[in-house]
Amino acid sequence: WDKRPLGVWRYKELLPVHGEPVTLQEGGTQMYHLKRLGEEMGIPHLYAKHEGMNPSGSFKDRGMTVGVSMALQLGKKSVACASTGNTSASLAVYAAKAGIPAVVLLPAGKVAVGKVAQALMHGAKVISIRGNFDRALEMVHDLCLSHGLYLLNSINPYRLEGQKTIGFEAVDQLGGVPDRFVLPVGNAGNISAVYKGLLELQELGFIDRLPMMTGIQAAGSSPVVRAVRENLPEVVPEMQPETVATAIRIGAPVNAEKALTAIRKTGGLAESVTDEEILRMQRDLARKEGIGVEPASAASVAGIRKLAEMGMIDRDERIVCVVTGHLLKDPDTVIKQCEPPTEIDANLPSLLSALHL
Numbered sequence: 001w002d003k004r005p006l007g008v009w010r011y012k013e014l015l016p017v018h019g020e021p022v023t024l025q026e027g028g029t030q031m032y033h034l035k036r037l038g039e040e041m042g043i044p045h046l047y048a049k050h051e052g053m054n055p056s057g058s059f060k061d062r063g064m065t066v067g068v069s070m071a072l073q074l075g076k077k078s079v080a081c082a083s084t085g086n087t088s089a090s091l092a093v094y095a096a097k098a099g100i101p102a103v104v105l106l107p108a109g110k111v112a113v114g115k116v117a118q119a120l121m122h123g124a125k126v127i128s129i130r131g132n133f134d135r136a137l138e139m140v141h142d143l144c145l146s147h148g149l150y151l152l153n154s155i156n157p158y159r160l161e162g163q164k165t166i167g168f169e170a171v172d173q174l175g176g177v178p179d180r181f182v183l184p185v186g187n188a189g190n191i192s193a194v195y196k197g198l199l200e201l202q203e204l205g206f207i208d209r210l211p212m213m214t215g216i217q218a219a220g221s222s223p224v225v226r227a228v229r230e231n232l233p234e235v236v237p238e239m240q241p242e243t244v245a246t247a248i249r250i251g252a253p254v255n256a257e258k259a260l261t262a263i264r265k266t267g268g269l270a271e272s273v274t275d276e277e278i279l280r281m282q283r284d285l286a287r288k289e290g291i292g293v294e295p296a297s298a299a300s301v302a303g304i305r306k307l308a309e310m311g312m313i314d315r316d317e318r319i320v321c322v323v324t325g326h327l328l329k330d331p332d333t334v335i336k337q338c339e340p341p342t343e344i345d346a347n348l349p350s351l352l353s354a355l356h357l
């Protein structure tokens, strides 16, 4: 194992694909020590695993390399998904690599421009529905049942098989199990996938304990947090989820039950963060650590800042925050937060004056 490079296929014995996978060398993403932010928060062992460094710029590629490989293995001729954006971008990329057509359903007006650009450029048939993600998922589910397209949302178990490698890699990179694993939660697939992976590592005897699985949601879209906080037996859907972090604007997460198990069985936590807290952390990661992520991704680290301030976590814990998607996915939200460039006449005095020199 040690001779194989980091990445999803390093762990192929623990994945369901036989034969050659459809791959673009996903995984093997950077694990950064958040030195400056960690110092500010009083958490010396704070890490970010930058899943935005995958081929299409999000962790979805880990799921899609396995999901699309399985589609071929099962003899499927076309693939489909509903998406808040990243899943559609990733599916378009892997369907292109596999040479099969893809259909993606997006909530109209609520998908970041970089993600739509990717889905279009890689050749998916892109449909915008006048409705939210939860409705898009119901529709694509019906379409796949009636017309035989292969559904590649995270209800598809093979997607989660690929995504569980985030946990494997983190253990490999840290040389052991972190105390806490923190993920932004939307449809709740990723936190469930990482939990499953770590459980397998424990069952196989590679690790002797599990990290506290911690899920962070946006305040305007936080049904899982509510279920954990109020100790509900199951998640109650929210009808009108809203957040600047459009990637996790999901009111009825399909993997909610698995996520509750992951959080509860490991003594983990669930917390929500406001849009303001998310955007502040997006800027802090960018400016204090040099790490560019999209808003949903900043939610995991923003959640840790909040939990630390609330005294809910031990500051000596070794914590891995998954930051899930790249900054350039959502340039509009970036531009809105920043001063525009200073435009000047093309001469040196104007330059010096603009720099106050």
Ligand code: F0G
Pocket (backbone or CB within 6 Å): 058, 060, 082, 083, 084, 085, 086, 087, 088, 154, 184, 185, 186, 187, 188, 189, 190, 191, 247, 248, 294, 296, 297, 324, 325
């Ligand atoms: N972060 C980003 C950047 C995402 O795109 C998503 C989900 C999540 C976090 C949450 O992951 O759903 O497994 O809990 N995006 C999906 C999509 C829903 O369609 O791209 P989750």
